[in-house]
Amino acid sequence: MIRLNRNIFPAVEGIYVVGGAIRDELLGRKPADYDIACAVDTEKTALQIxxxxxxxxxxxxxxxxxxFRVVSGKNIFDLADLNGQTIEEDLEQRDFTINAMAYSISGGDIIDCTGGLKDLEKKNIRMVSKEAFKKDPLRLLRAFRIGAAFNFKIEPATLKEIENNAGLIVNSAGERVRVELLKLMDALKSYQYISEMADTGLLLVIFPELGRLRGCEQNRYHIYDVFEHTMSSFYHLEMLINAADSLNITRSARNALFADKKKIALLKLAILLHDTGKPASRTIDKKGDYHFYGHAAAGADMSKKICDRLKMSSREKCFIDFIIRNHLRPLSLFTLHLETKLTRKAVTRFFRKCRDYSPYILLHSIADSQAKGDKSDDAFKNFITDLMDDYFAVFKILKRKPPLITGHDLINEFGIKPSPLFRKVLNYVEDARLSKEISDKASALRLAEEFIDR
Structure with a gap:
């Protein structure tokens, strides 16, 4: 049922609300954006709206x-001339049938010449015509994004046409691809669609770096090659996100971890790219075991180039780079833990080094571990979730408090001049404070003196 406020629009023939707004109305969703096709004076119509x-x-x-764009509160109305002589001609040039329906403002009826209503009922994503992807290659990716948003299936003929035209996506602007990708990653169940993208070849055209992961065998700790491990990592990450209660952490920690949806979407993209450095880093020892020394840094460097292709913002680039570059750090902490060598100070240094990225790196590490394929490592997961609670319940609270001493104290108490030594001393004392080894200024000054004198 269409619940549009028809008083917003001029009561004349030739004005049609089209596309996603009609789809959303029929699905019982309230649209925020409205596309309007005009067979009458478009600018005049926009002025009236x-x-x-x-x-x-x-x-x-x-x-x-x-x-002509009208911005009114939370609503946006985009008006354009009819694309063709009739509304039917306009609709037949659109991407998918569920987006190729119109609502006549004057007549109050739905115009559906491509079978959109039937596909909406069947939860189908179906191309309007075989020319749809040639007209705008971004539609290749949009099929999966819309499918993920509504949990609809892409019908076989459309999937086949995507496979046939996958190479055309390189003609789409990087920033447009980025927008669709991040919307796809934002969906609750994007793994199925990422997997289908891989099957059609589209994923590997967008990310040719992933193609090199196929057939790249790993060491005895993995049962998959790097590509299958990557896909499994993505799957496990999404399962952890969608079943947050399975993480044995406090409710406040869960709420804080999943509060920023954009960071969660970026984390999914990061895990898709996290092992891109493995093929170039792989070596084999005398026993026939594979090693991937330096693959995290190599993968981060490769991902920088990918982010540049996608015209990502500096903040987005930094997030993905940091996750990939540091994704092995939690495993190093776990190794120390198993050897009973892990100190409170080592944990504090990890949190200080990784800052606000800490919980995302930790979540990434659980999915990465689960994707090795042999068995679920409950000991590792429990260790990591304990670190998550520690970060939110202890470290962040201590971090908000001011340092016990400053550079002025070093000058006044020890007569030393500003130098690189300043930062070393202050960091050393701050590590001790955040590790709860000291809690007052006198203790901080004694620790500073010991560091300076040694």
Whole structure:
């Protein structure tokens, strides 16, 4: 049922709400964005909608492809000329049938010439025509993104056409690909669609670096090659995200960990790329065992180039780079723990080094471990979840408190001048404070003196 407020629109023939807004209305969702196709004066229509909604009108695009955008509160109305002589011609040039329906403002009826209503009922993603992907190759990726958003299946003929045209995605602008990818990663169940992207070849066209992981065998700790391990890591990460209660951490820690949806989407992308450095780093020893020394740094360097291709922001690049570059650190802590050599100070240094990235690296490490394929390592998972609780319940609270001493104290108490020594002393004392070895200024000054004199 369409529940549009028809008072927003001029009551004249030739104005149609089209695409995703109609799909969402039929699914019982409230759209925020409305695409409007006009067979009448588009600018005049936009001015009237702006007046009716107290909205602001802006003109975007270039001659022949102008869009008139009305922004009113949380709603956006994008108006464009009809693409063709009739609304049916316009709809037949769109991407998928569920997006190729229109609602006539004057008539109050749904126009469905491509079978969108039937596909919506069947939960199908189906191309409008075989030309859809040639007209806009980004639609290749959008099929999976929309499928993931609604948990719809991509019908076989459309999947086959995606496979046939996968190579065209390189003609899409990197920033457009990035937007679709992150929306896909934001879906609760994106693994199925990422897997289908791999089957069609589209994933490996977007990320050719992943193609080199196929057939790259690993050591005895893994039963999969690097590609299958990567896909399994993605699967396990998504399972952990969607079943947060399975993480034996406090509710407040869970809430804090999963509060930022964008970081969770970026974490999924990071785990997809985390082992891209393995093929170039693989060596074999005299016993026939494989090693991947330096693969984390190599993978981070490769991922930087991928992020550049996708025109990611500096913050997005830094997040992905840091996760990949440091994804082995939790395993090193666990090794120390097994050898009973792990100290409170070592844990504190990990948290200080990894800062706000700490819980995401820890979550990544659980999925990475579970994806080795032999068996679930409960000891490792329990160790990591204990670290998560420690980070939120102890470290973050202590970190908010001010340091016990500053550079002024070093000058006044010990007469030393500002130098690189300052940072070393202050870091040493801060590690002790955050490790709960000291808690007052007098103890901090004694520790500083010991460090300076040694």
């Amino acid at each position: 702006a007046a009716n909604t107290n909205g602001v009108l802006v003109k975007i695009g270039k001659p022949g492809q102008f869009i």
